[in-house]
Amino acid sequence: MEGRSRGTRGQRTSGDLVNGVGLWRVSVDHDRCMGAGLCNGNLPRQFRLVNGKSTPLATRIEPDEDVLDAADFCPFGAIEVLDETTGRVVVPGD
Secondary structure (H helix, E strand, O other): OOOEEOOOOOEEOHHHOOOOOOOEEEEEOOOOOOOOOHHHHHOOOOEEEEOOEEEEOOOEEOOOHHHHHHHHHOOOOOEEEEEOOOOOEEEOOO
């Protein structure tokens, strides 16, 4: 699934995954989140709606392409994924 593009979020490739090395930090900007529920509806093992806003069930996770997809599909760009090893934002919440 290389070179996929989601909306205006740009491109990433499967090479962005760290193959289980290191951890990612997942966060949701509650000022941007409008509770559309796409993330928790498609990925309930990672996200839950709390008080109408998406909340990651774990903020530190193993690299997971499904989480990147959830961030890509967020209509409000509220989900950010940061590679803790490199400090690089893998998926911006732009």
